[in-house]
Amino acid sequence: MTIAANSLDLIGNTPLVLLKGPSEATGCEIWGKCEYANPGGSVKDRAALYIVRDAEANGSLRPGGTIVEGTAGNTGIGLALVGNALGYKTIIVMPDNQSAEKMATIRALGAELVLVPPAPFANPGHFVHTSRRIAEETDNAIWANQFDNIANRKAHIFGTAEEIWDQMDGRIDGFTCAAGTGGTIAGTGLGLKAKRADIVVALTDPHGAGLYNYYQCGELKPEGSSVAEGIGQNRITANLDGAPIDTQFRISDAEGLAVVRQLLDEEGLCLGLSSGINVAGAMALARQLGPGKRIATMLCDSGFRYLSTLYNPEWLASKGLGGPT
Known part of the structure; x- marks a missing residue:
């Protein structure tokens, strides 16, 4: 058993799981980093901790201070937990169309x-x-400023990438995930390529975001729309600047939802839509690289955070989508 000296030591060092169905479908090994195992339930705990520790180190966050951030929800949850553990207040600004579960969690x-x-x-x-x-x-x-505060991507350069490299014994051929702030894909990509430059880093972009076209043809041009929360970007944030993107895929909500349903029905994994989009992107990367490769992606958060949306048939129908039932 792992023993932690304090609650903040529980952030990171998440398990890596082999995804049987996606692996069998592609002839590759597709591994998912179980970020829902973080204490705040998502990958954003990593950035939250690094941002707060960086602000303490540079003197901008003083005892009794307040952390303010704009977020789709998960970073706010992470910041609230880190703030509680270190004695800070937290103010979180969210769009009012995010899941009710995230809002209730932040208030709680x-x-x-x-x-x-x-x-x-x-x-x-x-x-x-x-x-x-x-x-x-x-x-x-x-102001935490997760989009342009590069303490965000440092959390993945020095944390996520190192963990994936060690967990896969350095035998990794590709990494992919979607971009919200850009911290995860840029930081993990930079960290992995520092280990071995020929690891392929791929962007998996939802519809409604402009990065797919940016990395394909140099133009920030969004197309379509997505109901996925916390991913999708139409500008080059400071965290994305210099991201080592080798190739890119665009994944629809329907494709991501199909993966979510498959992983729930066949492997007992209850995940959010960003995770389904990431796994679909990993499958696309596997097909591009060819059989026998080893690919990692991020399982960003749990489906339990989306019971009122992604796992609600009426909500899905209102969006013109089928989904987990």
Whole structure:
């Protein structure tokens, strides 16, 4: 058994699981990093801890201070837990179209939750800009700025990549995941390529995001839409800047949902849509690289965080989707 000196030591060192169905379908080994095993239930715990520790180290976050952030939810949950453990208050700004489970969790953790209507990034009312203004107006507060604070991707350079490399005994041919802030794919990609430059790093992009076209033809051009929460980006954030992307795939919600359903029905894994999109991307990368390769991806969070949406037949029907039943 692993013994932790404190709750923050529980962040990271998540298990890696072989995904039987996707592996058999592609003739490759496809491995999923079980980020739902973090104490806050998602990969975003890693960035939350690094961002807070970095702010403490540079003196911007002082005792009794407040952490403010704009988020689709998971980073807010991670920041609230880290803040509680270290004695900080937390204010979280979220679009009001995210899952009710995330909102309830943030409130249950004691954070102040500010909901705003969804808006384009160019709109001053966007959740990121709103959170920045609140931080500026709050005494002894920091703005976590997860999109452009590269402490985010450092969490994956020095944490996630090292773990995957060790867990796979250095025998890894490819890594892929979607981008929200860009911290996970950029940081993990940079960390893995520092180990071996020929590891293929692939972006798996949902519809509605512009990065697929950016890495394919140099133009930030979004196409279609997605109901996936926390992924999809239409600008090059500081965390994405310099990301070592070798190839890219675009995955539809329907394809991601089919993978979610398969993993639940056949392997007992209850996951969110971003995880289904990531695994579908890993399967696409496997087919591109050919049989016998070993590929890792991120299982970002649990499906239990989306019972009112992804696992609700009425909600799915309202979005024109079938899904887990």
